[in-house]
Amino acid sequence: AAALEAYDGHERVWCGRDEERGLVALVGIHNTALGPALGGTRVWPHESFEAGMTDVLRLSRGMTYKAAVAGLPFGGGKAVIIADPKKDKTEALLEAYAEMLVALDGQYYTGEDVGLTLADADFIRERAPNISGTSKGGSGNPxxxxxxxxxxxxxxxxxxxxxxxxxxxxxxxxxxxxxxxxxxxxxxxxxxxxxxxxxxxxxxxxxxxxxxxxxxxxxxxxxxxxxxxxxxxxxxxxxxxxxxxxxxxxxxxxxxxxxxxxxxxxxxxxxxxxxxxxxxxxxAGGLMNVAAELAPGGYNREATMRKVTEIPxxxxxxxxxxxxxxxxxxxxxxxxxxxxxxxxxx
Ligand code: NAI
Known part of the structure; x- marks a missing residue:
């Protein structure tokens, strides 16, 4: 019921599961009217699948509003990996998640969120192109x-x-x-x-x-x-x-x-x-930062920090x-x- 309440006209939700490598991941795409879905990946030990679903639905909707108010050409998306970032976040799990991102074929761009570090993002980037906020050639931790x-x-x-x-x-x-x-x-x-x-x-x-x-x-x-x-x-x-x-x-x-x-x-x-x-x-500063990395012409720190001054x-x-x-x-x-x-x- 809570997940249904959080459902608000989302365009799509994907569930990726790899039992062997311990992955249960949900990718929510809320709205892509303004552009492709962009939003971080959270790794959190939700107590149930439904709690993870509620979280991803609420978070992805928030990203739609965030990008729109910030004037960015992106839509709202977010991912939740149901796992304890301290205990369960193995290389195998991240590898399985990278494969899921590749399978989504550019429909969702991600980056860091709670439980997913810069080092994790770098690891995923070596296996999947649609992650920004990485240190190698990216804009770094947002x-x-x-x-x-x-x-x-x-x-x-x-x-x-x-x-x-x-x-x-x-x-x-x-x-x-x-x-x-x-x-x-x-x-x-x-x-x-x-x-x-x-x-x-x-x-x-x-x-x-x-x-x-x-x-x-x-x-x-x-x-x-x-x-x-x-x-x-x-x-x-x-x-x-x-x-x-x-x-x-x-x-x-x-x-x-x-x-x-x-x-x-x-x-x-x-x-x-x-x-x-x-x-x-x-x-919205973090989103402005990763969005700048995906913009034509590539990342420009000064322009990004100028954009951040629009927030106040x-x-x-x-x-x-x-x-x-x-x-x-x-x-x-x-x-x-x-x-x-x-x-x-x-
Ligand atoms: P983080 O994982 O680095 O830090 C979260 C901190 O909150 C951890 O130290 C954790 O121990 C603590 N925490 C968790 N539950 C708590 C509780 N009940 N009481 C007190 N502390 C608790 O995450 P990060 O990246 O600093 O993000 C913080 C928040 O900001 C999240 O809600 C995230 O979605 C949001 N956010 C982060 C952005 C970013 O660029 N990192 C961008 C936009 C939003």
Whole structure:
């Protein structure tokens, strides 16, 4: 039922299975009106096939909106490999997945996501052409670019809410200290923000305490700590009618995909006066980076970083329109995406 609820006019979903090599992979193609489907591959030990299916359907839909709002000529796609990245991600599994990508014959382009590292992407690239964000001749790990966009977007949200984007003394709660979360912490710390952090990986939390003087919070509490800004940089499905009443931060601005349990929950955030930077707008830097690699003429870092500076401008326009129309920010953002897709279709 949950998977059916997440199904939203997807064009295609493929399932790849190789029992011998331990692969169960789902590739979701949501919408290709604007171009070929592009989106990362997640490796995660979902508790069931259905949970993996729900994840891939929600993630691939998010990519359609992300590319459309960012003005990129790509459609929405995403892959989920149901496996524990720490235990099950063998070379044989990645090899089987590369063969699946080859079989999809250019209908889906991928890159890194949670659980799939730059080294994995390089390994796959040697066996399948349709993966970007690789180090050999590619644009590299997109996470630092994602973090830059999130950082600029977070400052735009702060400026919109408080009239200034000065971070000195501003308390930011960061959930997840992986590739994006860590890089975001570096940038926040460099501009004088105070940090409170959590990760299920306690070593990462210790490192953040030592490196940034960050306060440590329990992974179960980080969403609800007293902070000015909450930056979710782990997994999605965080904000719902259960959790929203308990939030204390006035701004949500982070990298995680699918932060809302349901699209409609953004209204609850608005009613509580919490400014929500729509996830697929603020975290589009990584997509901009891999899309640049696939563009005619090839990858150009400077042009990509210029494109990333559009993120705070886009967000500010969304915040202003949402205020003027008294509508949730993600509704305004999805209108922009839908209009671009409708324009292209007509
Ligand atoms: P990552 O795998 O490097 O880091 C995720 C971190 O979250 C890990 O340290 C993990 O231990 C931690 N984590 C997982 N569950 C947690 C929980 N319940 N509480 C606290 N920490 C938890 O992933 P990455 O690449 O940093 O991505 C983070 C988020 O940003 C994901 O939702 C991803 O889809 C999204 N994103 C990433 C992009 C990129 O360029 N890497 C681009 C756009 C979105």
């Amino acid at each position: 996470s630092p670019v994602t973090a830059e966009g999130v950082f600029l977007g977070l400052k735009a949200a702060l400026a919109h809410k408080s009239g200034s984007d000065r971070l000195a003394g501003v308390l930011v709660a960061v959930q997840g200290l992986g590739s994006v979360g860590w890089s975001l912490c570096e940038k926040l710390h460099a501009e004088g923000a105070e940090l409170v952090v959590a990760d299920i990986d306690t070593d990462a939390v210790d490192r953040a305490a030592n490196t940034f003087g960050a306060r440590m919070a329990d992974a179960g509490d980080i969403l609800f700590v007293e902070a000015d800004i909450l930056a979710p940089c782990a997994l999605g499905g965080l904000f719902s009618s259960d959790t929203i009443p308990q939030l204390k931060a006035g701004i949500i601005a982070g990298a995680a995909n699918n932060q809302l349990a349901r699209h409609e929950d953004a209204r609850l955030l608005m009613e509580r006066g919490i400014l929500y930077a729509p996830d697929y707008v603020i975290n 401008r886009t967000l500010t326009a969304i915040f202003q329109k949402a205020d003027a129309e008294k509508r949730p920010t993600n509704e305004v953002a999805s209108d922009i995406a839908m209009a671009r897709i409708a324009d292209k279709r007509s």
